[in-house]
Amino acid sequence: MVPISYYLVLSAILFACGVLGFLIKRNVITIFMSIELMLNAVNLSFVAFASYWQALSGQVFVFFVMVVAAAEAAVGLAIIIAVFRTRQTLNPDRVNLLKL
């Protein structure tokens, strides 16, 4: 049997990968994918905990996280299309009318 903490370690590494991608990538779509990676790390730890507690509520939370991810992706990609239409680039460094 694999201990529960192994799953948590995996989830932590995936989460860190997601954060890394979010911080360093230049392409908006890939940045978005990094966020999905983070959410998946969250899901993995929820499922692991659900199985540890023998409670299904963690799995229910995962279900809702997936709904949220789907909704976020739909709106986010639509916004990306809108930005692309007015500006023809996907590099957030070039999206710079507003100073940061």
Add this chain to the structure above:
Amino acid sequence: MAMPLHQFFTSTDYLLSLPMIMLALFGMGVLIIDLLLPPEWKRANAWTALVGLVFSAIAVYKVQIADRIAEAHGQAGSFVGFGGSLVADRFAIYFYYLFLAGAAIAILMSVKYLEIEREQHGEFYALVLFSVIGMMCMASGYDIVLLFVGLELMALSTYVLVGFLRRDQRSNEAALKYLLLGAFSSGIFAYGLSLFYGLAGSTNLGQIALTLEQHFLANPKDPVAILALLTTATGLLFKIAAVPFHQWAPDAYEGAPTSITGYMSVAVKAAGWALLLRIFLYMLYPLRPIYLPMIIFVSLATLTAGNLAALTQSNLKRLLAYSSIAHVGYMLLGLVAGNTNNASSTGIKGIMVYLLVYTFMNLGAFAVITSLRRRDIIGDEIDDIAGLMFKAPTEAILMLVFLLSLAGIPPLAGFWGKYFIFLSLIESGHYALATVAVLYAVLGLYYYMRIANAMFMRRAETAEPVSLSPGLRLALAITALGTVIIGIFPEVFLRAAAWSLSVPQASAVAGLLK
């Protein structure tokens, strides 16, 4: 397996969710009616949405009455619905009213503005209503699932509202930045929640708090609990735009339609606060010794960065964005007040009052900025407000009132917010913090007065008159009255704030659930 319906959805559940049901019905109604309306009648959507808000307020009032009756019968003053995932206590009811008021004023401000931008669509009003539902879940959720879903409902609606001027590069750029950082912070927040779930094995706030209490007595420096606290708090601080997680706010505020900027700075921010207070006071109170130093650091950083950055801004919306960051710093001080084991009730009351007065004065300021938007003039630079006194004296004077209130000058409403925060700091012995906060309040006066200076001392750049639609007039009247009346006759409102906190605290609610 098959169970009767009334076990899934009781009459209490119905009563407690009625405010949300009303908003959902009217939101969908707006979407459908929008299809039937000819283009020149599109503004009717705003009235539909306002009626929806009124109906929702009536439903909230019903909940309040039920609460009063329950109190008369000697029952603890909070309702629990949906198997413990929703608690419509007084805390929630107070925030319900706040959200509804913020949304109503924002809608009044939007009608004319959207027409000028040629983006008058029913979707806008529907999204405002839906975002209020999300906020309500954030204020009354007693289960991390509901809190998370509510947060996302609000956030998602707001992303779209920020980018609603699709042909405007700044608007959709702001939406993109807001969405990326919002989704990122939601991810971090959810990770923290997953760790709390792992520690407690339940998604219910009360259960988690109880487990944390026991767990924390056993091992006070448990690394997993601390990591969970750090990640959850990071997500929450992102949502209320506290330094160092504030970078999205100025961009999103500047690019968004002005009325939505106002809405974001009051209602969305209040919802973020509702969530933060709900989690910190009801779920994480056992961890207070650990989070206290963190909050002190964040509040000082927020005050410093917000106030200093506001000094140099030339764009009105950006300036107010930084000033709203600074206000978050003051409110965080209210959370700091108290000793290591208990938050001071004066401090929390200060936050509640602050959020209330901030709703009126900040929306008022944004209403004035909205009125500067005319054909061909974006009207959000300080230069655009120059000489307002000579073009529209009423508006200039109202703006002055709002600015003074924002700076915290008595007898205006903003004073009372700061007063209670400072009072709570002094009561609980945080003298150094109180001194710093007062100094920053003086600094704040300076940049607010820069705007006033431009309005009264400088000549107008263009001769173009300032337009005032009926909706905007109404919005200005409400916010001005609110600012002045709360300032002069604060008793009623202070009592309301105290009332909102008169619920038995977390442990009692947890007891109710059993």
Add this chain to the structure above:
Amino acid sequence: MTPIAPTFFFYFLSAVALISAILVITRKNPVHSALALIVTLLSLAGLYLMLYAPFVTGVQVIVYAGGIMVLFLFVIMLVNIERAMKEEEFNKQWIAGLIASLLLGGLFLAVYFKGRAIFPSEFTKIPEQMNTQQVGMLIFQNYLLPFEIASLLLLVAIVGAVVMAKKKLS
């Protein structure tokens, strides 16, 4: 039924998940990133199965791998990626970002190694025969309100996507 060779499958699936997760953030071509992400998602689905969560597995494959990622691919194909390919891959602060996330990952790992005592290594299985039914019952009892709110969330997503992506509204 007990899974066959759980240790092997755990290491295999997590290795696949990790490698493809690293590919997601290192590939220059967004299509390759998307494919790597799909592989991560599928291997995570396998891990869910090992944690006795068949319903989550199914939803992960259908919604995540089959729905969300198709949307990603779609948008990548719609916008001109040739131009994006010519731009640099990482932004200027990539070293700072790398250090920050290494620190973050290190923190997480340190916490798990220190806090391992809380989570015992053995956990018993939950019966998976009725998993879907039980999750369903839970959603319609304790989580009824979040479920309804989720429907509004999806409505907002639809409306929002139409508002943002449509060239001309009405």
Add this chain to the structure above:
Amino acid sequence: MPTGNLSVTTFVIASIIKIAIVLWVLLTAVAYTVWLERKVVGHIQNRWGPTRVGPFGLLQPLADGLKFIFKEDLTPPYVHKFLYILAPMLALSMSLIAICLIPFGNSVNIAGMNIPLQITDTNIALLIILGITSIAVYGVALAGWSSNSKYSLLGGLRASAQMISYEVALGLSLVGVLILCGTFSLHGIVEAQTGTWFGFIPKWNIFKGQFIAFFIYIMAAYAETNRIPFDLPEAETELVAGYHTEYSSMKFAMFFMAEYSNMVTVACLASILFLGGWTGPVFGPPILHALLPIFWFALRVLFFIFVYIWVRGTLPRFRYDQLMSFAWKFLLPLAIANVMITALVVALRS
């Protein structure tokens, strides 16, 4: 996964044998579906179809297969090579995986062992099949993108848009069945349809009020498999050949086989979900007891495949906007209404 009373070794051996048999049957069926299609369409159009190779052209599929193998395998220089090769494999393997969840009959007793006539049965079989269908989109989408040609890209985009749109209606049409049967297991769904009313009306789901769902399922399934009248992704008059424009030889054959084996899978599912699977009169000696259910099942599948071909010979192609509005404005509301009505009826009855 019920291993029943079998030891692990026997289970594995039995499974391997079953996999071999099913694959062989499936691939033969695919080949002869092509033959059948050419024959039937030929007759519909007043032609003969293939007649030269073997009696009635029965050896034609064999000749076609040989031809595919010996054609030159071109890989255009401008494609994204890895994805270009991966795409057809993905398409074919997904359609072959789906078949392993399909039960062909009840379990049989061989040498005292109770062996289910199905490669594997899980309690989420239907979810897995839906998942596999949704993964299959990638085969098409990637083929379109990696070919680096505008016809392919348009075809790929169209195909993936069409497949995810119709998948929604497809999934919803199954919910009614699920409500009636209360299980995701395909075996369980067939079990729930055994028996008759008044001794002659079989208790199939289609007669339990799911005929609207059946109709939606058939429509959506045609679109999912990119068949006429929904074959927009490969509409030769506008897109040359759609997403497989740049493919030749065996890689093209893989897409081809994927399409036809998807047809078979869809037909199998339709029989299981709506027409009672392998239920039917069983009589005679034990060997017939074992074989008759398979026969009944094959009969239903054959019927569906015939309808496929019949429709292809009869109907013209949709226009693309018609296709999309058909999915979203007609099938989807209908499917939701069906779900609600079914749920209401079931709730009121209990």
